[in-house]
Amino acid sequence: MKTALAAALLLTAALASHAQNHNAVLPYESLDGTAGDASSEYLAAKARWHNELAAFSRADQQQFPSPGGVVFVGSSSVRMWKTLSQDFRQVPGIVNRGFGGSTMADCSLFARDLVVRYKPRQVLVYAGDNDLAEGRTPLQVLEAFARLANTVRAELPNTRISFISIKPSPSREHLMPLIRETNNVISAYLNRLPDSEYIDVFTPMLGADGRPRPELFRSDRLHMTDEGYRLWQSVIAAYLPATP
Numbered sequence: 727m728k729t730a731l732a733a734a735l736l737l738t739a740a741l742a743s744h745a746q747n748h749n750a751v752l753p754y755e756s757l758d759g760t761a762g763d764a765s766s767e768y769l770a771a772k773a774r775w776h777n778e779l780a781a782f783s784r785a786d787q788q789q790f791p792s793p794g795g796v797v798f799v800g801s802s803s804v805r806m807w808k809t810l811s812q813d814f815r816q817v818p819g820i821v822n823r824g825f826g827g828s829t830m831a832d833c834s835l836f837a838r839d840l841v842v843r844y845k846p847r848q849v850l851v852y853a854g855d856n857d858l859a860e861g862r863t864p865l866q867v868l869e870a871f872a873r874l875a876n877t878v879r880a881e882l883p884n885t886r887i888s889f890i891s892i893k894p895s896p897s898r899e900h901l902m903p904l905i906r907e908t909n910n911v912i913s914a915y916l917n918r919l920p921d922s923e924y925i926d927v928f929t930p931m932l933g934a935d936g937r938p939r940p941e942l943f944r945s946d947r948l949h950m951t952d953e954g955y956r957l958w959q960s961v962i963a964a965y966l967p968a969t970p
Contacts, residue, residue: 771835778825779839793845795819796966799833800852802826803893806949813959817966821846829857830870837877845885848967849878850925852890854908858901864908871912875919886921888965889913890958891928894938897947927961 772779791797796817798804804824807813811820823840825832830853833840841849851874854867875887891909894902905928913924931954933939940947942954950958 768835771832775825775828775832775836779836782823782840791821791844792819794847795821795844797821797823797841797844797846797849798852799823799836799840799849800890801828801856802949804852807955807958809955813955814963814966819846824852827856828853829860829862830854830867830874831857831862834870834874834877837874838881841874841878842881845882847884848886848888850888850890850962850965852892854892854912855895855898855901855905858892858904858908859898864904864911867908868911868915872915875922879919884921886923886967887916887919888923888925889916890925890962893950894928894931895948896938896940896943899938923965925962925965927958930957930961 796814796819798807798810798821801824804810804822805826807822807824810822814820821844830851833851833853851871854871857867857870858864871889878885878887889912891913892905894905898905909924909926909928916922916924931939931942942950942957944951
């Protein structure tokens with residue numbers, strides 16, 4: 727256990743150092759097809775999420791978000807947050823780029839498409855539990871998050887990077903040890919990355935018995951109720967920028 731923890735700490739230090747290198751650039755292809763070399767992994771992901779990416783592209787064509795906003799990106803917990811802009815109405819420029827079923831690996835591949843292109847002053851990321859459900863390890867989730875952070879930091883050095891902790895869903899209670907470990911290693915990584923933060927929604931979503939609070943989740947025991955989102959709003963509000 728001590729060896730594994732030491733390895734995780736060394737990895738977080740290395741990744742944080744790499745994320746501060748503004749010259750590091752990962753291959754990509756933007757939604758409008760203007761970029762160059764694209765990895766086969768990226769192209770496969772782009773094909774898999776074609777409908778979702780096309781919907782974002784149409785929304786951008788109707789009204790492209792102004793620079794300096796706040797982007798939320800991640801899986802279904804972001805996508806299904808229908809009241810996101812209203813819940814943070816005091817913060818101008820809220821952009822929801824959640825796509826249901828996505829992984830941290832997907833989010834890292836689309837970092838330029840769904841974050842950098844909008845030039846936000848802050849990005850909040852929620853993903854990782856789908857990765858764990860698919861069999862990835864906490865360190866693999868960390869590596870994917872670090873790739874996302876590196877891409878954002880390389881092109882937008884002044885953008886704040888925030889990670890919303892993986893929530894404790896009742897349907898994934900068997901993954902709780904891995905969820906805790908993933909949250910811990912990403913928190914350790916962010917402690918070494920300037921202008922970033924770990925936002926803990928995991929702890930307040932647990933009851934006195936240490937188990938997920940059922941009233942925060944829908945009947946599928948995975949997605950959140952309105953009460954769950956109200957809890958998230960109350961926690962996250964303190965980390966958003968004040969009205970300019």
